[in-house]
Amino acid sequence: MASAANANLNAVRETMDVLLEISRLLNTGLDMESLSICVRLCEQGINPEALSAVIKELRKASESLKVQIQSP
């Protein structure tokens, strides 16, 4: 039982490494932590298109908020 769980954990780890490398090559801007959160959300059934739209929107909002705050 424990060995099966370990094998699954190793498989997930290897898959995450491959996904992170693909993410880096595609220049998505996701680090390991962000990618892990996205993977968990997708595993829970979140629509990937909606998730990517929200990520892009939040990046834009974050940048514009920073600009607003930095300008006097």
Place this chain on the structure above:
Amino acid sequence: MADAFSPKSLGGVSRESFHRALKKRAYGALLSKLFQDGTKGSTPGPSVTANTPPRNKVLMICFDLRVAGCREEAERLEEQLGKLPEGASCGLKEVDAILELLVNLAGSAPPPATSF
């Protein structure tokens, strides 16, 4: 991404108001999509690649990279795609959904700074 949303460098603005503003934008993005889907005729039809499997979309990006002269990146991407197991053997149920997300986010980050 976590760093991009961090209010560390946001002067006197509270974390709560920063989060509130981001949450408002996130819900705005989701709901605007919802209302667009409800209005028939005002939005363009589904894209040709809408039903293309995400693995094929990655291969299409590989092709584009080759055309752009980035042969090494294209080969590396194909190699990584080949390493990605299909089905339950990878330990994840929604690998295709994750690939779809990565394809949608492709090129959305600023390119890495080049050193001279």
